[in-house]
Amino acid sequence: MCGIVAIFSADGGLGPGDLTAPMADLRPRGPDGEGTWVSPTGRAALGHTRLAVIAPASGHQPIAGPRQSVQLVVNGEFYDYRAIRRELRAEGCRFRTASDSEIALHLYLRDGHRALDRLRGEFAFVLWDERRGTLFAARDRFGVKPLYYTERAGRLFLASEIKALLSCGAEARWDTASFAAHLQLGLPADRTLVAGIRQLPPGCFLEADAHGTRVRPYWDLDYPPTAELPPAAGPRQLARHLEAVREQVDEAVRLRTVADVPVACHLSGGLDSSTVAASAARHTRLTAFTVAFDDPAFDESAVARRTAARLGIAHREVPCPRGRFADQLGPTVRAGEMVQENSHGIARHLHSAHIKQEGFTVVLAGEGGDEVFVGYPQSRKDLALSLSAGARARAATGYARLAGQGLPPYLCATLGTLGFLPGWIVDRHLAVTQPVTALLRGDFAAELAAADAATPLLDAGAGQLAGRAPVHQSAYLFAKSWLPGYLLAAERLDSAQAVEVRLPFFDHHLFDVVRRTPLAWYDKDGAGKYPLRAAMADRLPREVLDGQKRGFFAPPMVDDDAMLSTLRSLTEEPALRDNPFFDPHAVRTLLDRLAAAPAARRAGSERLLQLVASTCALADAFGLSASAPAHPTPSHHGLGGHRRV
Structure with a gap:
């Protein structure tokens, strides 16, 4: 996990000074080193802030290709890179570094955009091809790693975070249409809450040259049509499928334990994080970290403690008392660059800070298990x-x-x-x-x-x-x-603490096996996620295997009278008074009604007040103003003035 920034100008004129401000914003993502490069023609500028995970003594970026004709900056990790390096060396490629990142450069030189078919991992990268006068960028299949872009004064700017693009001169204006989309279904995969700043959608690549900017997909989820799904056949077929699931989970986890720094994992009381911990412990020395809430209804630390003991791994608990939530709201929203609807973002931010303080940089986590194995109650x-x-x-x-x-x-x-x-x-x-x-x-x-x-x-x-x-x-x-618009925004919370979190369940090889699961097998035992439960049955405690689905939620802020008072003070601030969404009088009325009600009757308003409070915090952090959207209604098949083919 690192920070990357790139600028393209078809007319030239770029210099090192154009990278100064965005590089400063990205430094928390990469405190272990930084580098910049500007094309001799002034058409491209690349910057990189490094979090040293693979080959700490090598791997400085940007990485140059033969005769300096291609330059590369990468955020994230490419897994199974050693096998690809051996293959490329056998073909005559000469590597300048020992890092995983460099394989993207040589694959691109050999295969063009088809290089993406070989890359496995969570990544975003930008590559400048001086020979063709083309900037090439790509984002991983599920959108774990971010990549934002905007255009201003004839230049294209790309960066790992929105704040870096604002430092490049992008206007800080709300996109009200995107906010409406968020309230309905979530952000469109190609948009942000800031007008004029887009995301490169997951599974897509971007090319920019003197003729314009084009965005194309290279991968999609591609669930089989119902008619092509295999039937829920007998025990022999089921056993083979469970073995395939187990093998792919193990491989996805094993590849993500490869690092030249100590590896930790998130551990709750749930099936997903416990599966990752159990698999990782087979391949590396591991320390598990668990958020410990001061509300028993939300605290899973006791189950996690017993699971860690069963797996024989070290265990640490990270206290997250609700009394800290009010002070952490602003820093969390600024880091995540997204509104929140539950305090789990604050808990995640504190959790990553503690993990970093304990000396860990790489962490494995269980996000994706519910998406891949149909685990949410709504999915069932x-x-x-x-x-x-x-x-x-x-x-x-x-x-x-x-x-x-x-x-x-x-x-x-x-x-x-x-x-x-x-x-x-x-x-x-x-x-x-x-x-x-x-x-x-x-x-x-x-x-x-x-x-x-x-x-x-x-x-x-x-x-x-x-x-x-x-x-x-x-x-x-x-x-x-x-x-990608909300759940995976946790990447920004982790990166603000210089922590790289790896997500084995968002592995496209694992997904390719699971997507072919006969539908009846997902809920075979009535508890949900049967293929994963059955595949891990001999590794995990019975209380984890039998446990019901529990999302990672923090104790509600609305139960706390002090927090309600803090929220009420926001209604007098410009961030709420001048925003285009919420009526301060209506918010004050709701807060007064909640303050008069018993704490047990307030929980239903938690998500609404989190939305209001974090919207205010976002406006305050980035100076977002109320103005008409710069673009039409969000579109998944068009990117404003850009062509998507």
Whole structure:
């Protein structure tokens, strides 16, 4: 994990000074060294802040190709790189460093953009090809590592963080259409909350030259059509599938334990992090870290402690008392560059800080297990629709009743295209989209009511949605919206503490095995995620294997009277008074009502108040102003003035 910045100017004129400000913003991501390079023609400038993980004494970037004609900067890791280095050496390639990053340069020189097919890992990189006058950039398949870009004054700017692009002169303006999309389905995969700043979508690459900027996909989730899914056959077929799952989990974890620095892991009381810890402990010396909350309803440290003892690994607990949440809200939002809806972001930020203080740089974590193995409660509802004609018939009756009462455009579009409403979309509508309306300013409430974040998403994914089972359609839409835009924003929280978190479940080789799972096997034991539970049955404690799904949630802030007082003080600040979304009077009214209510009756407003508070913190951190969006409604199949092919 490092920080990268790149600038392209077809007309030249770039110099080292153009990199100074964004490099300063990216220094927390890479405190172990930095380097810059500017093309002799002034058409390209690259900067890199390094977190030394592989070959600490080597691997400084930018990395130059033969005759300095190609220059590369990388954020993240390429796994199984040693085998690829051997292959390339046998073909005559000469390496300048001992790092994993350099394989991307030589693969590109050999294969062009098809080099991406060989890269395995969590990464974002930018490469300047002086011969062709082309800037080439790419992002990993699931979007674990970020890459943002913007255009200004005829120049293209790319960076690992939004704040670095703001330092390059991008305007700090809210994109109200993107915020509306976030409230409905999550950020579109190609947009941010800042007008004019885009994301390179997961599984895509970008090319820029004198003719413009083009964005193309190189990978997609590609769930099999229902007709091509294998049947849930007998015990022999099941045993073979479980063995394949086990082998791929082990390989994905093993590859991610390769590092020239000590390796740690996150450990909760759940199946996913316990699986990663159990597999990693087979390959490396490991220390597990667990967040310990002061509220027993949210604390899993006791289960994690017993799991660590069973696995024979060292264990550390990281106290995260709720009393620290108020002071940490601003720093967390600034680091994550995203609004939050639960204090788990604050806990993650504190957790990573503690891990770094203990001397660890690389951490393995369990994110992705629920996405890949259908583990969310909402996903299991979609699975029921996929397996039962009776469940589909009952759902159709309920949908008809809802449609008769009038649905917002984005739900109408989803229902009309899919014939059902994915569980996570229904949950978000009931928990956020609908109730937040009471807190909104009139203009933005009208914009939200008319917005349709679903249609561009459905249109762009039409080929991957057609003929698929409801559970796969739901998972695909989730991966294209909520996953990279919100859940994986934790990468920024970790990187602010100079910690690299690796996610074995987001391994495309593992995904390729799991996506072919017969649907009935996902819930075979009635507890969910059967293929993973069964594959790990002999490695994990029974209390973990039998445990119910628990998301990583922190204790609610609304239970704390001091926090309510802090939030009320925000209603007098410019960040709320001048923002285009929330009505300060409505927010004050809600806070007064909550303050008068018992703590046990406040929890239902937690997500709404987190949205308000973190929106204020984001505006304050980056000076975001209220103005009309610079772009049309977010689009998954168009990138403003850019061509996406």
